[in-house]
Structure formats: C-alpha cells, structure tokens
Amino acid sequence: MTTATLAPKRRDLKTERPQRSQRRRGTSPYPLWFHIPAGVFFLVLFIIPTAASFYFSLTRWTLFDVEFIGLDNFVQFFREPALVRGFTNTFIYAFLTSAAKVVLGLMLAILLTSQIIARGFLRSVVFFPVLVSTVGIGVTFTVLLDPFDGMVNQLLGMVGIAGPGWLTDPNLALYTVAFVDVWKGVGLATLIYIAGIVAIPQEYFEAAKVDGASAWHNFRFIILPLARPATVTVVILSLIGGLRSFDLIWSMTGGGPGFTSDVIASVIYKQYQAGFFGLSTAGNVVLFLVVAAIILPLSYWLNRKGSES
Amino acid sequence: MKKKGVVLGSVSIALAAVVFLVPFAFIILTASKTQQEASLLQFSWPTQWAFFENLTTVVETNDFILIRAFINSTILTIVAVVIMVVLSAMVGYVLQRRKSRWNGLINFLVLAGLIIPPAVVPTIWVLQGTGLYGSLTGLIAVHVAFGLSFCIMLFKAFVGSIPRELDEAALIDGAGPIRLFFQVIFPLLRSVIVTVIVVQAVTVFNDFTYALYFLPGMDNATVQLTLYNYQSQGLNQWNLLFMDVLLITIPPLIMFIFFNRQIVAGMTSGAIKG
Numbered sequence: 001m002t003t004a005t006l007a008p009k010r011r012d013l014k015t016e017r018p019q020r021s022q023r024r025r026g027t028s029p030y031p032l033w034f035h036i037p038a039g040v041f042f043l044v045l046f047i048i049p050t051a052a053s054f055y056f057s058l059t060r061w062t063l064f065d066v067e068f069i070g071l072d073n074f075v076q077f078f079r080e081p082a083l084v085r086g087f088t089n090t091f092i093y094a095f096l097t098s099a100a101k102v103v104l105g106l107m108l109a110i111l112l113t114s115q116i117i118a119r120g121f122l123r124s125v126v127f128f129p130v131l132v133s134t135v136g137i138g139v140t141f142t143v144l145l146d147p148f149d150g151m152v153n154q155l156l157g158m159v160g161i162a163g164p165g166w167l168t169d170p171n172l173a174l175y176t177v178a179f180v181d182v183w184k185g186v187g188l189a190t191l192i193y194i195a196g197i198v199a200i201p202q203e204y205f206e207a208a209k210v211d212g213a214s215a216w217h218n219f220r221f222i223i224l225p226l227a228r229p230a231t232v233t234v235v236i237l238s239l240i241g242g243l244r245s246f247d248l249i250w251s252m253t254g255g256g257p258g259f260t261s262d263v264i265a266s267v268i269y270k271q272y273q274a275g276f277f278g279l280s281t282a283g284n285v286v287l288f289l290v291v292a293a294i295i296l297p298l299s300y301w302l303n304r305k306g307s308e309s
Numbered sequence: 310m311k312k313k314g315v316v317l318g319s320v321s322i323a324l325a326a327v328v329f330l331v332p333f334a335f336i337i338l339t340a341s342k343t344q345q346e347a348s349l350l351q352f353s354w355p356t357q358w359a360f361f362e363n364l365t366t367v368v369e370t371n372d373f374i375l376i377r378a379f380i381n382s383t384i385l386t387i388v389a390v391v392i393m394v395v396l397s398a399m400v401g402y403v404l405q406r407r408k409s410r411w412n413g414l415i416n417f418l419v420l421a422g423l424i425i426p427p428a429v430v431p432t433i434w435v436l437q438g439t440g441l442y443g444s445l446t447g448l449i450a451v452h453v454a455f456g457l458s459f460c461i462m463l464f465k466a467f468v469g470s471i472p473r474e475l476d477e478a479a480l481i482d483g484a485g486p487i488r489l490f491f492q493v494i495f496p497l498l499r500s501v502i503v504t505v506i507v508v509q510a511v512t513v514f515n516d517f518t519y520a521l522y523f524l525p526g527m528d529n530a531t532v533q534l535t536l537y538n539y540q541s542q543g544l545n546q547w548n549l550l551f552m553d554v555l556l557i558t559i560p561p562l563i564m565f566i567f568f569n570r571q572i573v574a575g576m577t578s579g580a581i582k583g
Binding site for chain 2: 028029030031032034035037038039041042044045046047048049050052053056061063111114115116117118119121122124125126127128129131132133134135136137139140141143144146149150151154183240243244246247250251265268269272277280281284285287288291292295296
C-alpha cells in the first residue's frame with residue numbers, strides 16, 4: 001500500500017524537474033524547430049523571390065543576363081497605354097466582382113437560411129462552381145457567350161434582342177469576364193454569410209418579433225450589423241482574389257480583344273512570355289504594392305470599426 | 310409561412326436550375342455529340358450519341374497525354390497536400406501553444422503569405438538555381454510554399470480549442486515533444502485536417518496559373534494544362550474539348566459529394582475567425 005502511493009509521487013517529482021527547467025533551451029514541449037520545415041519552403045520559394053523581385057524589377061533581365069536600368073521598367077509600365085489599361089482594369093474588375101459578391105452573397109444567404117424547401121440542395125448547387133476548374137468554366141462560358149451560335153445570344157434572339165459580342169466587344173469583354181467570375185465565386189461568399197447569419201442568436205429575432213418588426217427591420221437592424229465579420233471576410237477575400245485574378249481572364253479572352261480586358265496579372269504573363277523578365281517582375285511589384293495599398297488599410301479600418309461597435 | 314417557403318423554394322430551384330445547372334448540362338451534352346453537331350454549339354439533345362467514342366479519342370490524343378496528365382496531377386495533389394498538412398499543423402500548433410518572441414514575426418509572415426501575390430519570375434529563377442524548374446517536384450514545393458499560410462491559420466485556430474491539460478497529461482506519462490504532437494495532438498486535429506485536405510486538394514488540382522509558369526512543355530503537363538492546349542490548338546473539336554472539361558471536373562465532384570458538409574463547416578469556422 002505504501003509503496004503504491006510512494007511510487008507515483010516519485011515519478012511526479014522526476015517529471016516536474018524538467019518541466020520547471022523548461023526555460024532552458026530545447027526542453028519545451030513545444031519546440032521552436034517545428035517552425036523550421038515549413039519555414040524553409042516559405043523562405044526559399046516565397047520570401048526570397050519576393051525580396052529578389054524588388055531588385056529584378058529594376059533590371060533588364062533574361063534569366064542569364066542582368067543589367068541594372070533603374071526605374072525604366074516602371075516608367076515603361078506607366079507610359080504604355082496598353083499596360084496602364086491593365087492597371088485600371090484590375091481595379092474595375094476587383095471592385096466590381098467583390099461588390100457583386102457581397103450583395104448577391106448576402107441575398108442568397110438570407111434566402112438559404114430562411115424556411116424554404118430544398119434548402120440543402122440549393123446550398124450545394126450554389127457552392128459547387130467554387131470547386132470546379134476555373135479554366136473549365138472559362139471554356140464553357142466562352143462557348144455559351146459566343147456572339148453568333150452561343151446559347152445566351154440565341155435565347156436573347158428568341159425574345160427579339162440582338163445580343164452583343166460578349167467577349168469580342170472591347171467595351172464589354174472585361175465586364176463579361178467579371179460576371180462569370182461572380183457566377184463562379186458567389187457560392188463562397190454565400191457560404192461565409194450563411195455561417196455569419198446562423199451564428200446570430202435567435203433571441204434577437206424573437207425580441208424583434210415581439211416588437212412587431214418587419215422583415216426589412218430584421219435585415220437592416222439585426223442581420224446587416226451582426227453579419228459584419230462575414231462582410232469583412234467576403235470583402236477582403238474577394239478583393240484579394242479579384243486583384244490577382246488571372247486564369248479566368250486568360251482562358252476567356254487572353255486579355256483581348258486588343259488589350260481591353262488585360263489585368264496586371266495577364267500583363268505580367270504576357271511580358272514573361274515575350275521574354276521581358278524585368279518588365280514582368282516590375283508588373284509583379286506593382287501588383288504587390290496595389291494589393292498592399294488596398295488590403296492593409298481596408299482590413300485595418302474594417303476590423304477597427306467592427307471592434308468599436 | 311410554410312406555403313411561402315414552398316413557393317419561394319420552388320422559384321429558387323427553377324432559377325438555380327437555369328443559372329447553375331444548365332452550364333453543367335451543356336458540358337455533358339456537348340461532350341456526347343459528334344463533331345459536326347457539337348460545332349453548332351446548341352443546347353440540344355444529341356441526335357447521335359458519341360459519348361464513348363469521344364471519351365476514347367480524348368484519352369488517346371497525343372499518345373495518351375491525358376492519362377499522364379491525370380497521373381501527374383494526382384501525384385502533385387497528394388504529395389503537396391500531405392506535406393502542407395503535416396508542416397502547417399506543426400507550425401499552427403507551436404504558434405498557438407508557445408508564447409515566444411518569434412510569434413509576432415511568424416504571424417506577420419502568415420498574413421503576408423495570404424495577401425502578397427507571389428513573384429513568379431523570380432520564383433522561376435530560384436527554381437532554376439536549385440535545379441527544380443520544370444519538374445513536378447518544383448511545382449509541389451511551390452504549392453506547399455504558397456498554401457502554407459491558409460493551412461496554418463486554420464490549424465492555429467483549431468489547436469486553441471484543444472485543452473492544455475491533455476498535453477500535460479501526456480508529458481507526465483513521459484511523452485517527448487515529438488510523440489506528444491504526432492501521437493496525441495495530430496489525431497485530435499482530424500476534422501480540421503479533413504477540411505484542409507479537401508480545400509487544398511481542390512485548389513492544387515484546379516490550379517492553372519502556377520502550372521503554366523512552372524511546368525512548361527507538354528511532357529509533364531497537369532490536367533488543367535491539357536485543357537488549355539486543346540483550346541489553343543483551335544481545332545474546333547468542341548465535343549472533345551468538353552469531354553476533357555467533363556473528365557477533369559470528376560475529381561472535384563467526387564470530393565464535393567463526399568465532403569460537402571465538412572468543407573462548409575471547416576471553411577466557415579476558419580474564414581470567420583480569420
């Protein structure tokens with residue numbers, strides 16, 4: 001009996017000692033070297049290229065030869081109308097898609113959290129395009145939106161409207177791609193909003209019901225303010241995605257017709273393809289700065305406003 | 310109330326069918342048509358089913374390049390996701406559990422990894438320096454590096470919900486740090502691991518941009534690149550192109566059918582907290 005109680009005590013003493021001396025190097029149960037394997041990948045293939053891009057953007061570069069030319073790449077970038085077009089298009093595209101995703105996502109989420117039949121099925125249907133290959137979607141819509149034989153224009157033709165060349169009209173191409181982007185991506189926004197709305201305590205709605213609030217009041221004074229974290233997430237995610245967007249644009253228009261639907265990411269690819277690696281990297285730096293200049297203040301502002309209320 | 314739900318639901322089903330299901334029906338129908346019929350681009354029932362002929366033609370094109378692409382994409386996806394899951398779980402775990410002076414820097418880097426667009430051409434330069442450019446290994450490493458941030462965020466948030474007493478109990482039983490993590494903590498992360506696997510597998514499998522940059526040439530194409538090459542050949546073989554689209558949609562579809570609920574649960578818990 002006595003030995004039985006003594007033995008565990010002794011073991012406790014033994015294990016307590018190394019725990020107390022945890023502050024000594026390498027004895028913590030949470031070793032810092034756990035960061036290292038991931039850190040190596042991140043350092044070699046993310047941090048080093050990002051840091052190097054600042055240098056290479058100032059050079060005429062062929063991967064074999066590097067010639068320092070200062071800010072010439074940036075000057076060229078902002079002097080060529082085609083490249084500036086890509087710059088402004090990036091803003092239009094990112095803001096359009098994220099605004100549409102916020103509005104449509106919120107509407108769909110309210111619909112899909114209300115008492116309707118086939119709710120689960122509808123949630124799945126809306127979310128599915130998020131998982132499908134972007135290039136596959138791009139190819140499909142290129143065909144559906146064909147100006148002559150495409151289904152969309154044939155349907156419009158039936159009701160007597162002559163559909164435009166969705167992807168061949170220089171004034172329309174960018175907006176058409178943005179529209180398809182929203183079609184593909186709205187499911188994710190909806191999903192985030194559904195999570196946000198479901199997390200709102202039912203008591204609020206019950207109290208509002210007692211006060212005789214209408215559906216609009218519920219939306220305006222309960223859902224909208226309390227789903228705010230979801231809005232922040234949707235805005236940030238879709239802005240980042242929109243600013244970087246490449247594959248959908250590339251598979252639908254290739255930046256055309258002309259340069260009218262180019263964005264920074266497709267300009268980067270075109271310059272890379274043409275062998276202007278320095279100019280391409282300068283485009284990357286511009287994209288980096290644009291993303292940072294928009295996302296950092298925005299997320300700071302949105303989060304601060306959120307914690308105040 | 311109930312009646313309203315039925316009406317609203319029916320209208321939504323009809324709308325969803327038009328907006329979301331018609332494009333997928335179009336893919337399947339066009340993939341089943343003969344070349345002449347497919348070139349009309351109509352949304353119609355095929356007069357002559359050529360589904361299996363198209364299937365074999367697509368598979369046999371260019372010396373079975375599609376089969377090789379599927380093998381490449383499968384290896385790429387599995388290896389990249391496994392590495393990502395293990396490494397980012399380790400980081401998320403230590404980052405959550407241990408207060409060290411590195412935490413600020415690591416948190417900053419994780420955020421930077423989420424926001425900053427990767428610098429593609431300098432990455433090619435690094436890959437060439439290490440002799441990995443144009444190889445599947447190189448693309449795997451790139452995907453790991455670019456995907457870590459997102460995974461770490463999810464793991465870090467989830468580790469917070471595991472009680473510390475568990476760690477202490479394991480330590481008292483004599484487990485070392487490595488056993489503590491791999492035998493005690495890692496199995497407890499299962500639900501988040503499934504989410505990370507599904508999300509990253511879909512991302513890596515569907516990736517087109519990085520494959521285009523880092524895996525040039527058709528020798529080791531991924532499935533997304535086969536699609537692009539079909540399109541750029543401009544042969545007007547829409548039936549074959551859409552058969553290709555259909556085939557590469559199958560893996561995400563399977564993922565979706567099996568893990569639908571899991572994705573939704575995991576994505577939302579991670580996304581809102583982030």
